[in-house]
Amino acid sequence: MVNPLAEGQAQGGDMLREIPTSIQELAATYGVSVSRHTVDTVVNEGCSAGRDIYLGKSDDPDLELIAFFHELGHVLSEERVCKRGCVLSILSGEGLAWELGLGIAFEHGYEWKYDSKAMKYARRCLVSYINNDATKIDVAEAGMVVLVQKQGREGEQ
Ligand SMILES: [Zn+2]
Numbered sequence: 128m129v130n131p132l133a134e135g136q137a138q139g140g141d142m143l144r145e146i147p148t149s150i151q152e153l154a155a156t157y158g159v160s161v162s163r164h165t166v167d168t169v170v171n172e173g174c175s176a177g178r179d180i181y182l183g184k185s186d187d188p189d190l191e192l193i194a195f196f197h198e199l200g201h202v203l204s205e206e207r208v209c210k211r212g213c214v215l216s217i218l219s220g221e222g223l224a225w226e227l228g229l230g231i232a233f234e235h236g237y238e239w240k241y242d243s244k245a246m247k248y249a250r251r252c253l254v255s256y257i258n259n260d261a262t263k264i265d266v267a268e269a270g271m272v273v274l275v276q277k278q279g280r281e282g283e284q
Pocket residue numbers: 197201221224283284
């Protein structure tokens with residue numbers, strides 16, 4: 128049997144190291160699973176599906192941590208805020224996940240200054256959704272919103 132983690136370490140070095148205990152404990156606090164997604168991931172990005180969070184390769188523990196809180200924001204915003212099963216737009220859903228995730232981070236004692244590397248990373252991630260294909264479809268064709276949202280959930284970042 129192939130161990131994907133061991134295989135990934137051969138390719139990605141410590142970018143695929145074990146997920147820090149602090150993140151694993153936070154995930155457990157919210158009843159969410161967190162694991163390393165080793166295949167074809169963008170460095171320091173995560174994704175989520177249901178209550179499972181996947182963190183990709185990471186070369187910066189701080190960016191990995193804030194990405195985790197963002198994904199946690201996705202999980203909890205779907206359960207707490209977006210009970211109707213969709214969001215107004217991909218962009219507003221991303222903003223919501225960031226704000227909720229950063230709020231949860233703050234509750235646990237994590238706070239980043241406005242011009243820190245982590246917050247710049249967060250804003251860069253958010254603005255990447257402006258005028259991307261999904262957002263354009265949202266705006267151009269309101270009837271596609273549900274479809275776009277369903278697709279976004281599977282491969283969300
Ligand atoms: Zn996101």
